[in-house]
Amino acid sequence: MTDETFRPEARAPRGFADKRAAQLRAERRIVEQVSAVYERWGFEPLDTGAFEYADALGKFLPDSDRPNEGVFALQDDDEQWMALRYDLTAPLARFAAQNWETLPKPYRRYAFGPVWRNEKPGPGRFREFIQCDADTVGSARPEADAEIIAMAAEGLEAAGLPRGTAVLRINNRKLLNGLLTAAGVESAGQKLAVLRAVDKLDRLGAEGVKLLLGAGRLDESGAFTKGAGLAGGAVDQVLAFLAAGAGDNGRTLDALSGIVGGSAEGAEGIEELGKIAAALKALGFDESRASIEPSIVRGLEYYTGAVFEAELLLETVDDKGQALRFGSIGGGGRYDDLVARFTGQPVPATGFSFGVSRLAAALKAAGRDEAGATRGPVVVIVFDAGHMGEYFAVAGELRAAGIAAEVYLGSSGMKAQMKYADRRHAPAAIMLGGDEIAAGTATIKDLDLGRALAANIAGHDAYKTERPGQQTVPRGELLAAVRKIVDAAR
Known part of the structure; x- marks a missing residue:
């Protein structure tokens, strides 16, 4: 007699990780340490639900019939689509718009929790992971950006990165926009191609970026990537912009001013970066913790002003002892248009976000995690x-x-x-x-x-x-x- 009892295969869905005590304790410790810093800076905790109405997620919606590309969505009993939150910023924008009249302004909040992305998983790329964010909504002052940057640096240090092992790199999208305007780049498609080329500086170097700014680049596999099509003078101007980082924020600003100062938008970006640098100096944060870097590009169609990225400087190795490059371990910037999607009124906002699991993995790869000291x-x-x-x-x-x-x-x-x-x-x-x-x-x-x-x-x-x-x-x-x-x- 055959036993036909169904026995499912014991397997976890792709992109969803099981975590045991050591990893959970490491992540919990990071959240506790960073949260203590954020509260010390006067930010209050906020927890929103796992689901948001899909139309509140904006750019992540592919269509209205089945909004499940990029997000995990389902239809409620009233036929409204809901989706698991893709990040912690969209829920903040919805919450701020919904409660704006009763909130203290500016509204300063931090949040942590799982987010879900319906994307192809891969090594180190999960469909569910924990994020930790801090944002100020309602302040257009560059000092609000500086405060987020300084607080992020202090938070990473509290999480286990000794001072000097990570740095916040800072730029301003207005500089890039002003540069492109001065170079005669007007079409949105060409601007996007330039920004994408700039974003590859770390990986391809100046020569590779130069090719992508011009006609295009043939890689080692023989694949050709079409370039932005800039003229020679414009290419040189962009490369000079990228090389303007001088290690000293004052000298970097002077160099950038000479390149993009002729553009009204570029001059505005220079002024904002100058105020950020001054505020950081007053807060006691020098270039070893927060440095202006013209090559930083984030959120090609998302950020509206200052952008910043946390870079890990520690040497890291994988489980086999091989060198492993983590690079960015968090980032953020100014996004002044997100809340306006709900209200129609401009509401300035700025924030920083990092992946808790990614930071825990970086600490472990650098031999800085405390999981090994944990006892049962x-x-x-x-x-x-x-x-x-x-x-x-x-x-x-x-x-x-x-x-x-x-x-x-x-x-x-x-x-x-x-x-x-x-x-x-x-x-x-x-x-x-x-x-x-x-x-x-x-x-x-x-x-x-x-x-x-x-x-x-x-x-x-x-x-x-x-x-x-x-x-x-x-x-x-x-x-x-x-x-x-x-x-x-x-």
């Missing part, structure tokens, strides 16, 4: 089911003192229980056999010490002398002995 609970070994009351009393005593603890509730013997405790990364295992209970004692095995000795850590002989691998103590001294082990693991 102390495990109380079960010798005799008749003594479960004593085992639970010990675990309760440890928990009451703030020490994570659990009683083993499987059905395996002593050897398997010790293996279980090791897999849980327990700092210690507590053994209470009949003899210990009768004598009023407890035996403690220092599992952290065992792992350290197995890894042949430097100075392990002294380490072993200071911390015995296994000790039997009076029952009343159990808590103090365990705490000493747990504290040493931190």
Whole structure:
């Protein structure tokens, strides 16, 4: 007789990752540390629902019949399309428009949570991931941009990036627009081609960008990419603009002013960058933390003024020890048109966003994550089911003192229980056999010490002398002995 019972294959949908304790703790720590910074700067938390009406997502809608390209959408019982939020900015724009009359203005908020994108997944590219944003809505002052930039830099440092290991690179879309106007570029298509060429500077270098600004570029595979079609003089002007970064914000602004100052829009962008640089200096942020960089291009059709990008400067390696380039780990800018989609009235806004999972991965690749120091609970070994009351009393005593603890509730013997405790990364295992209970004692095995000795850590002989691998103590001294082990693991 054939068993025809359906058994589904155990598999996760593509682009959706399962996360275990180490990754979850690393991400939670990042969110907690960054949130503390944002609140210290006077930003309040906001949490919006996972779904937004699809028409509120604007540019992500392909059509009205089935808006599920780019987003995950479904139709409500009133036949309105809803979609899982693509980012945290569109929900903010909807919330601000809906509650504008009652909000303090400017409205300063930060938010974190999962976002979903119905796009093809790949290595490091997921359909669900956690973002963390901070935005100011209702201020057109360049100082609002400067504050977001400075706060972002401080937030990344709090998350685990030591000062000097990441920098906020700053530009202004008005400079690029002014440059293109001065170069005689008028069509939207040609402007977009120029911006896309500029965006490839890091990857292709100045020569590659020069080809893309002109007739086009033939890559190593033989594929040809059509260029922006600029004349020679205009190409030289754009390349001079990209090379204007001087490392010093004042000198960079002077160089840029000489290139785009003849354009009204370019001059406006120079003025805004000057105010941002002055505010950053007043806040104590020098070029090592926030630097004007003309090559930064973000959101080709999204940002309206200042744009900024956080670049990781640390050397990073993958799981195989191979060099890995992370580059940008977050970014943002000024977007003055988003809220106006709902109200018809201009509402200035600026913000910064980073992917929590991406930052956690970058910290790990740079050897800066703290996940390795995370420990599981102390495990109380079960010798005799008749003594479960004593085992639970010990675990309760440890928990009451703030020490994570659990009683083993499987059905395996002593050897398997010790293996279980090791897999849980327990700092210690507590053994209470009949003899210990009768004598009023407890035996403690220092599992952290065992792992350290197995890894042949430097100075392990002294380490072993200071911390015995296994000790039997009076029952009343159990808590103090365990705490000493747990504290040493931190």
